[in-house]
Amino acid sequence: xxxxxxxxxxxxxxxxxxxxxxxxxxxxxxxxxxxxxxxxxxxxxxxxxxxxxxxxxxxxxxxxxxxxxxxxxxxxxxxxxxxxxxxxxxxxxxxxxxxxxxxxxxxxxxxxxxxxxxxxxxxxxxxxxxxxxxxxxxxxxxxxxxxxxxxxxxxxxxxxxxxxxxxxxxxxxxxxxxxx
Amino acid sequence: xxxxxxxxxxxxxxxxxxxxxxxxxxxxxxxxxxxxxxxxxxxxxxxxxxxxxxxxxxxxxxxxxxxxxxxxxxxxxxxxxxxxxxxxxxxx
Amino acid sequence: xxxxxxxxxxxxxxxxxxxxxxxxxxxxxxxxxxxxxxxxxxxxxxxxxxxxxxxxxxxxxxxxxxxxxxxxxxxxxxxxxxxxxxxxxxxxxxxxxxxxxxxxxxxxxxxxxxxxxxxxxxxxxxxxxxxxxxxxxxxxxxxxxxxxxxxxxxxxxxxxxxxxxxxxxxxxxxxxxxxxxxxxxxxxxxxxxxxxxxxxxxxxxxxxxxxxxxxxxxxxxxxxxxxxxxxxxxxxxxxxxxxxxxxxxxxxxxxxxxxxxxxxxxxxxxxxxxxxxxxxxxxxxxxxxxxxxxxxxxxxxxxxxxxxxxxxxxxxxxxxxxxxxxxxxxxxxxxxxxxxxxxxxxxxxxxxxxxxxxxxxxxxxxxxxxxxxxxxxxxxxxxxxxxxxxxxxxxxxxxxxxxxxxxxxxxxxxxxxxxxxxxxxxxxxxxxxxxxxxxxxxxxxxxxxxxxxxxxxxxxxxxxxxxxxxxxxxxxxxxxxxxxxxxxxxxxxxxxxxxxxxxxxxxxxxxxxxxxxxxxxxxxxxxxxxxxxxxxxxxxxxxxxxxxxxxxxxxxxxxxxxxxxxxxxxxxxxxxxxxxxxxxxxxxxxxxxxxxxxxxxxxxxxxxxxxxxxxxxxxxxxxxxxxxxxxxxxxxxxxxxxxxxxxxxxxxxxxxxxxxxxxxxxxxxxxxxxxxxxxxxxxxxxxxx
Numbered sequence: 034x035x036x037x038x039x040x041x042x043x044x045x046x047x048x049x050x051x052x053x054x055x056x057x058x059x060x061x062x063x064x065x066x067x068x069x070x071x072x073x074x075x076x077x078x079x080x081x082x083x084x085x086x087x088x089x090x091x092x093x094x095x096x097x098x099x100x101x102x103x104x105x106x107x108x109x110x111x112x113x114x115x116x117x118x119x120x121x122x123x124x125x126x127x128x129x130x131x132x133x134x135x136x137x138x139x140x141x142x143x144x145x146x147x148x149x150x151x152x153x154x155x156x157x158x159x160x161x162x163x164x165x166x167x168x169x170x171x172x173x174x175x176x177x178x179x180x181x182x183x184x185x186x187x188x189x190x191x192x193x194x195x196x197x198x199x200x201x202x203x204x205x206x207x208x209x210x211x212x213x
Numbered sequence: 214x215x216x217x218x219x220x221x222x223x224x225x226x227x228x229x230x231x232x233x234x235x236x237x238x239x240x241x242x243x244x245x246x247x248x249x250x251x252x253x254x255x256x257x258x259x260x261x262x263x264x265x266x267x268x269x270x271x272x273x274x275x276x277x278x279x280x281x282x283x284x285x286x287x288x289x290x291x292x293x294x295x296x297x298x299x300x301x302x303x304x305x
Numbered sequence: 306x307x308x309x310x311x312x313x314x315x316x317x318x319x320x321x322x323x324x325x326x327x328x329x330x331x332x333x334x335x336x337x338x339x340x341x342x343x344x345x346x347x348x349x350x351x352x353x354x355x356x357x358x359x360x361x362x363x364x365x366x367x368x369x370x371x372x373x374x375x376x377x378x379x380x381x382x383x384x385x386x387x388x389x390x391x392x393x394x395x396x397x398x399x400x401x402x403x404x405x406x407x408x409x410x411x412x413x414x415x416x417x418x419x420x421x422x423x424x425x426x427x428x429x430x431x432x433x434x435x436x437x438x439x440x441x442x443x444x445x446x447x448x449x450x451x452x453x454x455x456x457x458x459x460x461x462x463x464x465x466x467x468x469x470x471x472x473x474x475x476x477x478x479x480x481x482x483x484x485x486x487x488x489x490x491x492x493x494x495x496x497x498x499x500x501x502x503x504x505x506x507x508x509x510x511x512x513x514x515x516x517x518x519x520x521x522x523x524x525x526x527x528x529x530x531x532x533x534x535x536x537x538x539x540x541x542x543x544x545x546x547x548x549x550x551x552x553x554x555x556x557x558x559x560x561x562x563x564x565x566x567x568x569x570x571x572x573x574x575x576x577x578x579x580x581x582x583x584x585x586x587x588x589x590x591x592x593x594x595x596x597x598x599x600x601x602x603x604x605x606x607x608x609x610x611x612x613x614x615x616x617x618x619x620x621x622x623x624x625x626x627x628x629x630x631x632x633x634x635x636x637x638x639x640x641x642x643x644x645x646x647x648x649x650x651x652x653x654x655x656x657x658x659x660x661x662x663x664x665x666x667x668x669x670x671x672x673x674x675x676x677x678x679x680x681x682x683x684x685x686x687x688x689x690x691x692x693x694x695x696x697x698x699x700x701x702x703x704x705x706x707x708x709x710x711x712x713x714x715x716x717x718x719x720x721x722x723x724x725x726x727x728x729x730x731x732x733x734x735x736x737x738x739x740x741x742x743x744x745x746x747x748x749x750x751x752x753x754x755x756x757x758x759x760x761x762x763x764x765x766x767x768x769x770x771x772x773x774x775x776x777x778x779x780x781x782x783x784x785x786x787x788x789x790x791x792x793x794x795x796x797x798x799x800x801x802x803x804x805x806x807x808x809x810x811x812x813x814x815x816x817x818x819x820x821x822x823x824x825x826x827x828x829x830x831x832x833x834x835x836x837x838x839x840x841x842x843x844x845x846x847x848x849x850x851x852x853x854x855x856x857x858x859x860x861x862x863x864x865x866x867x868x869x870x871x872x873x874x875x876x877x878x879x880x881x882x883x884x885x886x887x888x889x890x891x892x893x894x895x896x897x898x899x900x901x902x903x904x905x906x907x908x909x910x911x912x913x914x915x916x917x918x919x920x921x922x923x924x925x926x927x928x929x930x931x932x933x934x935x936x937x938x939x940x941x942x943x944x945x946x947x948x949x950x951x952x953x954x955x956x957x958x959x960x961x962x963x964x965x966x967x968x969x970x971x972x973x974x975x976x977x978x979x980x981x982x983x984x985x986x987x988x989x990x991x992x993x994x
Contacts, residue, residue, distance in 0.1 A: 087697050093555065095700060098548040100911070100926065100940070141699035143684065148692045152684050156677040156706045163669050171662060174653040199293045207264040219308030226309075226365055227316050230358035234320065234351055241350035244335060244432040252512045259514070263580055266726065266816075273792040275725040277733035284727050 078118050079111070086110065086131055087141050095141055110135070250302045253295055260292045307381050310369030310459040317362035317413070318449040320355045321442050328352035328439030335432075336509070349435050353424050356438050359445065360421035367414040370407060370458055374400045379470055382462045383407060389470040389903050391873035395483050396473050402486045403477050405622070406458035411487065412603065413448040415494040416441065419523075423498065433516055436505030437498070444497050447629045455622050472903030475875070475910045479545050485537035489561055492531025493599040496564060498523045499571070500596035503589055507640055510647045517579045521818075522965055528572060529961045531565050536954045547911035547926045549844060549942040551950070554703040559678045560602035566678075567595040570671040573664050580726065582651030583661065586641070587668075589648065593637045598675075600630050605682070658731045663721040670714045677706050708771050712778060715833050718826045719782030722789045740788050745781035752776055757841075768840040775837035779830045786823050786830075793820075814969045821964025825957050832953030838921070838946025846928070848936035849880070858943040860923055861885045862894070867937060875901040877912070880927050880937055884916070892916060896927035896939065922947040 083097025090106040092099055096114075099107045113134070117127045131139050143149035267288060271281045331349035334341050341348075373381050374388045374397040387400045387407065402408040420441045427434035452458065476482075499520045506516040538558065543551035552558060571591040577583045604626040654661050681698040688696045723737045752758075752773050759770035790809055797815075798808040813820040845857050849864045856862075862882045869878045879897035883890055897912035909929065916923040921943050928938040 085701050087699060094548060094553065098550060098553075100546070100548045100928070136694075138695055138697045141697055142702035142705070143688075143696050143698060148688065149696060152680070152688075152696075152698065152702070153706075155680055156673070159676050159680075160669075160673045160710070163673055167665055167669050171654055171657055171665065196293060196297075199296050200289060203261075203264065203289055203292050203296070207261050207268060216308045219306060219310075220312060222309045223312030223316070226313060226362065230316060230320065230361060234323070234355045234358045236354075238350065238354075241347060242428055242431045243346055244349065244435060246432070247430075247512055255513050255515050259580065263726070269793070269796065270725045272796045275734055275737070275792075277730065280730065280733060 079114060082114060082124060082127060085141050087139050089135050089139055253299050257295055260288060260295060264288050306369045306373045306378060307459040307461055310366045313362045313365035313369065314449060314452050317359050318453050320359035320362060321445040321449055324352045324355040324359060324442035325439060325446055328435060328442060332435060332439060353427060353438055356420050356424045356442055360417040363414045363417040367410055370410060371398060371401055380461055380466050382460045383458050385462055385467060385470045387473055389472040392473055396478050399477055399483050400473060403473055406456045409448060409452055409456055410458050411490055412494055413445065413452060415490055416445050416497060419495060419498050429519060432509060433505060433511060436509050437501040440501035440504055441497060451622055451625050455625055475901040476545060479541060481537050481541040485534060485541050488530050488537055489534030492527055492534050493602060495527025495530055496568060496595050496599050500592050503592045504640060507589060507644050510644060514579050514582065517575050524572060525961055525965050528568050532957060535561050535565060544913055547913050549924055549944060554700045556682050557606050559682045560605040563675050563678055564595045564598040564602060566671045566675040567591055567598060570668045571595060574668050577661055577664055585648035585650060597630055597633060600626060655727055658724060660724045660726045663717060663724050667717050667721060670710060670717060674707060674710045712774055715778050715782060718829055719785040722823055723785055741781040741785040744784040745777045748777040748780040772837040772840035775833050779834050783827060783830050786826050789823060813963065817966045817968045818964045821960045824960030824963060828953045828956030828960055831956055832950050835946045835949030835953060841945045842942060844940060844942040846940040848931055848934060849939045850936055855939060855941060857941045859886050862941060875899045880939060882925060894925050896925045898927050898929055917948045919948050921945040
């Protein structure tokens with residue numbers, strides 16, 4: 034009986050930190066390399082549409098990311114998708130035909146019409162309302178400044194000796210004169 | 214562990230925990246009400262902290278002189294009033 | 306052991322109920338000053354001790370369940386369903402939380418543990434702790450009621466006792482999975498403590514803000530656990546689910562993220578209350594909501610309200626949770642209305658350009674993010690109710706709505722630290738923004754130069770655009786936070802004559818919470834850079850026979866063979882791939898497919914091979930055989946900067962640990978100043994208690 038072979042990810046995890054700094058410089062370069070690995074046009078359309086559709090087998094994954102072995106729906110959906118792309122349909126047409134064939138739950142995000150539009154509007158509406166509320170709140174607050182008692186207290190004006198002593202004490206104890 | 218042994222262990226546990234809970238203990242901590250003075254001393258600590266911070270940030274260049282003077286005056290006034298009340302309470 | 310476990314749970318329920326009842330009566334008697342035959346303080350102390358005793362009882366129950374798993378006691382239904390003889394020991398522990406009954410027991414045990422520590426430390430403030438302890442007991446009663454009557458973990462199997470169990474869900478047989486759920490639960494349960502303190506402080510009209518100081522460590526530790534739990538979950542999804550990503554906006558992931566967002570908002574805005582007595586009502590509601598969201602999270606995970614890959618065990622305990630959340634909400638609203646006079650703000654905001662207002666905006670953004678996620682999670686239910694059809698709210702929705710919000714938040718993590726407390730004018734701190742802004746534009750230029758452009762093949766790509774913005778803002782935030790450290794260190798260096806490095810150290814120790822917090826911000830930046838890397842993910846998939854090769858990025862993967870293995874727990878097949886770069890052999894990767902004998906059905910599990918360097922992860926999945934050709938299918942991903950996400954987590958953990966450490970008192974800090982430059986040491990000592 035054999036045990037599972039060690040996996041490379043674990044072996045190398047220790048050495049990651051040692052090259053961390055050097056890699057920071059190389060990171061941008063790396064992204065550039067990745068970026069230059071362009072995908073073919075129809076391939077990238079399958080990819081982008083595959084990320085806007087769900088796998089319908091119940092795995093709750095995006096079609097483009099569904100990975101489980103022997104998935105009953107993935108290959109069927111992908112075949113539909115590639116034939117639709119080959120027949121020259123627009124993205125919108127493809128999405129509509131998928132919704133018709135598999136039901137609206139195949140669309141990974143709500144549509145932008147009818148009640149579904151509410152899903153998209155609400156977050157921005159709430160953000161706008163909250164922003165407005167915050168700004169109004171700030172304005173109301175700054176309208177009534179904290180202290181009408183904004184009379185500067187200084188050492189030489191009309192303070193009783195006791196008050197002056199207290200002020201000195203505060204200044205000493207809070208490092209006003211350059212302590213920490 | 215058989216069911217009987219389990220039940221015996223459970224009964225032992227029950228007994229021990231009930232004894233622990235209801236042991237007549239006279240040294241329990243009393244719930245003393247926080248006095249005004251305690252509260253003021255806490256406030257003083259916080260105001261001191263705010264003042265220290267203000268002074269430090271000023272030295273780090275985060276307040277223009279004018280703002281700093283106003284802010285410090287406000288905080289110092291608040292603190293001085295607080296100290297006065299503390300003094301009054303402590304003398305009383 | 307089943308008998309002991311059930312018995313212990315019953316004892317725990319009785320003790321928690323006594324704690325709740327006696328505690329409530331005692332506190333009521335004390336509050337109203339009603340004379341009673343027994344001293345209410347004595348009564349309150351027995352309530353407290355009942356809480357401690359309850360912890361022992363729940364511990365006994367948890368121990369009994371783990372023991373039964375190790376002893377392969379298949380007379381218990383739960384053990385049959387979640388364990389088997391061949392299961393490796395660490396995963397037998399995991400059996401404790403792999404099913405519903407067990408994870409509720411874990412909840413109760415963790416709550417008991419938090420309560421145990423809290424009740425032992427009650428001398429800090431006896432009355433406040435009595436309130437908090439009684440409220441915790443109320444929560445504990447709820448969980449123990451479920452454990453005793455709705456989801457008993459020690460239910461015995463009817464009929465003949467099988468020889469072996471059904472085994473643990475193979476998805477859970479992964480090392481991260483042994484720590485991820487307890488971490489997440491520590492985070493979920495932990496928010497009960499600040500919740501109990503906040504509610505208790507409100508009920509007793511606690512004078513002052515000291516309770517925030519008392520709960521600070523609890524809140525931060527809880528936040529840390531929740532953060533670690535979420536990241537470990539991401540790590541698990543990345544390494545086990547095998548789709549090349551780590552965050553799928555699954556309802557259960559969302560459920561853990563929502564209390565994190567409100568908890569983070571609370572950690573920030575509570576500082577305004579502590580320092581200046583502002584935002585009291587707001588903070589109370591933030592922590593109330595956080596607690597309710599942790600309940601919702603448990604409900605979503607456990608009661609199957611929404612479909613999710615996570616719902617490992619579902620049943621009808623939903624109703625219990627709805628009722629409990631309803632009761633909690635009612636108590637919160639009632640207490641708030643009854644005591645709201647106590648929450649009057651002492652100060653107002655002086656200026657838009659201040660730390661306070663940056664916290665306001667931070668809260669605004671965090672809560673909007675939380676709303677978006679709650680909305681997206683619950684919209685399918687709403688849609689079904691309104692238009693009769695369920696819709697899917699998946700990753701494309703969240704990516705479009707949440708990423709801009711996240712970037713705005715990232716921007717604020719840099720702006721906040723630059724603004725001082727109280728009022729100031731923007732003019733005065735303008736120069737503090739110069740360096741970050743330069744860094745921002747320099748990053749944009751460098752990114753454009755090396756090819757990170759917001760368009761692909763002439764078309765605008767939002768993913769790339771967001772990545773560019775994330776890189777630029779991330780670097781700017783990093784520079785802003787760093788400059789904040791240097792500004793403070795300069796002051797200390799000037800005053801003490803230390804070098805900049807040791808001045809930075811002293812600066813951090815003087816105010817661990819602030820500078821630890823800044824380090825957390827740096828960690829967040831590193832995480833965001835890692836997340837932004839996903840805009841440039843690439844993958845290839847192809848059938849590979851022996852000696853076939855596949856190219857991805859600079860790497861060439863050559864297949865040198867396929868092997869099979871078998872052990873008592875599973876059979877596995879894996880590919881052996883030699884990875885070369887420029888003709889030089891670098892390393893070997895062995896992506897694997899496992900078929901567990903038990904618990905997994907026919908579904909084989911992926912074991913992804915990951916080679917991680919700072920630049921990217923080479924991530925290889927063995928997808929299985931093509932049934933038509935008999936050839937194995939290999940899918941390889943090149944995921945840029947994923948390692949940064951985990952590195953960022955480490956920085957966030959370090960920052961939080963620093964923030965948790967006590968600050969040097971001003972007195973000690975003053976003693977570290979060389980004598981010649983020291984100012985009035987005796988006074989500094991006096992002032993620094």
